Amino acid sequence: MEYQVVLTEQAIHDLVEIYSYILNNLQSKPSADNTLNRLNLAMKGLSVMPKRYRRYAKEPWYNRGLRFLPVGNYSVLYLVDDSKSVVSIIHVVYGKRDLDKVLAD
Numbered sequence: 001m002e003y004q005v006v007l008t009e010q011a012i013h014d015l016v017e018i019y020s021y022i023l024n025n026l027q028s029k030p031s032a033d034n035t036l037n038r039l040n041l042a043m044k045g046l047s048v049m050p051k052r053y054r055r056y057a058k059e060p061w062y063n064r065g066l067r068f069l070p071v072g073n074y075s076v077l078y079l080v081d082d083s084k085s086v087v088s089i090i091h092v093v094y095g096k097r098d099l100d101k102v103l104a105d
Contacts, residue, residue, distance in 0.1 A: 014092040
């Protein structure tokens with residue numbers, strides 16, 4: 001079964017911020033393009049077997065089914081709705097950020 005992958009407004013905002021940071025602060029358009037392409041490709045890959053990545057171990061997120069996909073230096077946080085065959089990307093964050101704090105905000 002194939003799932004539809006959708007990005008929340010927060011996830012879109014995260015991707016714009018990541019791209020902008022690499023482009024403007026690191027001043028590397030090729031790196032910004034490459035990072036965005038790698039993230040997009042990884043997220044599209046969640047359309048098949050999205051539950052193959054582990055669940056976030058802390059509550060209340062574990063019981064809500066939050067999962068994360070590592071992509072280079074980033075983590076893609078997502079939820080799977082089997083009844084609708086939808087994967088919702090809720091956040092894309094730099095891997096060294098405090099995920100508990102990100103999720104609390």
